[in-house]
Amino acid sequence: MALTELGELGRRAKQAAHNLAGASRATKDDALLRSGEALVAHREEILRANAVDVAAARAANESETVIDRLRLDQARIESMAGGLREVAALDDPVGEVVDGSVRPNGLRIRRVRVPFGVVGIIYENRPNVTSDAMGLCLKSGNAVMLRGSAGALESNRAIVRALREGIAAAGLPDDVVILVEDVRHETVDEFVRLRAHIDLLIPRGGPSLVAMVLDRATVPYIIDGDGNCHVYVDASADLNMAERIIINAKMQRPSVCNAMESLLVHRDVAEMLLRRLDASLVGVDLVGDERTRAHIARAGSATEEDYATEFLDLKLAIGVVDSLDDAIRHIRRYSSGHSEAIVTSDYASATRFVNEVDAAAVIVNASTRFVDGGELGLGAEIGISTQKLHARGPMGVRELTSLKYVIEGDGQVRS
Numbered sequence: 078m079a080l081t082e083l084g085e086l087g088r089r090a091k092q093a094a095h096n097l098a099g100a101s102r103a104t105k106d107d108a109l110l111r112s113g114e115a116l117v118a119h120r121e122e123i124l125r126a127n128a129v130d131v132a133a134a135r136a137a138n139e140s141e142t143v144i145d146r147l148r149l150d151q152a153r154i155e156s157m158a159g160g161l162r163e164v165a166a167l168d169d170p171v172g173e174v175v176d177g178s179v180r181p182n183g184l185r186i187r188r189v190r191v192p193f194g195v196v197g198i199i200y201e202n203r204p205n206v207t208s209d210a211m212g213l214c215l216k217s218g219n220a221v222m223l224r225g226s227a228g229a230l231e232s233n234r235a236i237v238r239a240l241r242e243g244i245a246a247a248g249l250p251d252d253v254v255i256l257v258e259d260v261r262h263e264t265v266d267e268f269v270r271l272r273a274h275i276d277l278l279i280p281r282g283g284p285s286l287v288a289m290v291l292d293r294a295t296v297p298y299i300i301d302g303d304g305n306c307h308v309y310v311d312a313s314a315d316l317n318m319a320e321r322i323i324i325n326a327k328m329q330r331p332s333v334c335n336a337m338e339s340l341l342v343h344r345d346v347a348e349m350l351l352r353r354l355d356a357s358l359v360g361v362d363l364v365g366d367e368r369t370r371a372h373i374a375r376a377g378s379a380t381e382e383d384y385a386t387e388f389l390d391l392k393l394a395i396g397v398v399d400s401l402d403d404a405i406r407h408i409r410r411y412s413s414g415h416s417e418a419i420v421t422s423d424y425a426s427a428t429r430f431v432n433e434v435d436a437a438a439v440i441v442n443a444s445t446r447f448v449d450g451g452e453l454g455l456g457a458e459i460g461i462s463t464q465k466l467h468a469r470g471p472m473g474v475r476e477l478t479s480l481k482y483v484i485e486g487d488g489q490v491r492s
Contacts, residue, residue: 087271090221092252093251094220097250107248109162115239116239149232153205157208157209161208163457164474165216170216174188184484187483195219196222196459197224197269197271197278199265199278199282201226203229203281204225207232209459211253216474217475221253222275230260272295276296276297278298301463302461304415304416305385305412308420309398309418309420310340310420311343311422313426314420314422316346318442319420322418322443325444328360332389333389337444338387339395341398341407341408342395351397362377364383365397366396369395369397384396404419405434408436415448419440420442421442449471
């Protein structure tokens with residue numbers, strides 16, 4: 078696809094964004110509900126398309142992690158439709174007054190939420206992102222340009238056809254969502270430089286994609302970063318609670334960014350807890366330091382790379398630490414800034430952990446798997462930002478808006 082062709086898609090998205098900006102909440106919500114209905118109505122078509130993608134992934138010997146992210150079934154399609162219904166039920170952020178004041182000269186000042194315009198999203202083999210992204214962008218008054226991966230192209234085509242049908246049925250321009258179907262690598266380079274048409278870029282992918290965006294993008298971006306998430310079990314922890322949290326954080330869905338990748342255990346509870354985990358973490362490849370291996374014979378030797386890696390698989394790096402200070406130092410060294418958890422019965426330890434660990438989300442006595450837009454009441458999420466400017470953590474509809482100053486006067490002029 079030539080840059081001029083991609084630019085034409087961008088021009089269409091920008092025009093759709095202009096039309097969407099004035100739409101009422103009722104119209105936007107109707108489009109979301111109709112889009113959800115269209116996903117369910119076209120589920121057989123979507124599943125047939127997805128089967129083509131899954132078969133191609135298997136033929137290419139992709140990992141089960143990749144295939145799990147790619148695979149759709151009726152329950153996942155219903156979940157996608159349910160996500161759109163949940164987003165429709167959220168408050169409309171557009172026009173929300175954030176704050177206001179009256180100046181001594183009588184000027185009335187307020188800041189209100191406004192859409193960005195066109196949001197561009199680059200993402201890998203996760204077709205559920207297609208509907209999530211559209212829903213959040215439409216609710217926040219933004220058009221969206223989607224550049225998915227080659228491995229999910231047939232699934233994305235079928236999903237976008239259904240979404241566009243629902244949007245048009247509500248009387249909105251179907252170009253509110255546009256799929257870039259050219260999946261050559263060169264297109265990504267063009268996409269991230271489409272500043273005339275894309276107002277905000279969100280890359281959702283691995284380190285190579287993020288590095289490319291950091292190096293080449295001219296469109297402003299928010300980084301949806303890696304999730305090298307830790308759980309630290311303190312000396313005072315309830316070990317039954319700790320075991321439940323660890324099993325959930327590692328095993329409930331290991332292929333996602335909020336799964337635990339490293340476990341730190343205080344030396345005072347290491348023997349008892351690690352022997353229990355040896356039995357309960359069935360199917361998990363365990364690696365650890367020398368003190369870990371003293372209690373779990375099957376554990377391999379952990380390397381520096383293991384502690385720094387987002388496995389996205391049934392693998393866990395374990396370390397035994399002497400103190401809360403050591404745990405915090407370890408996390409500062411290896412964390413990707415996504416989600417970090419402590420299990421403790423000591424209020425002072427919890428407070429120090431919350432105050433001293435620098436991450437988008439810090440959790441006390443709960444699983445890292447709760448760092449998710451749906452679980453935190455945002456509806457779906459566009460991603461989880463690990464950077465600190467504009468948005469941090471799960472990004473819902475409010476994070477897809479900017480602010481505008483509205484200034485009202487009665488003829489005031491500046492002296």
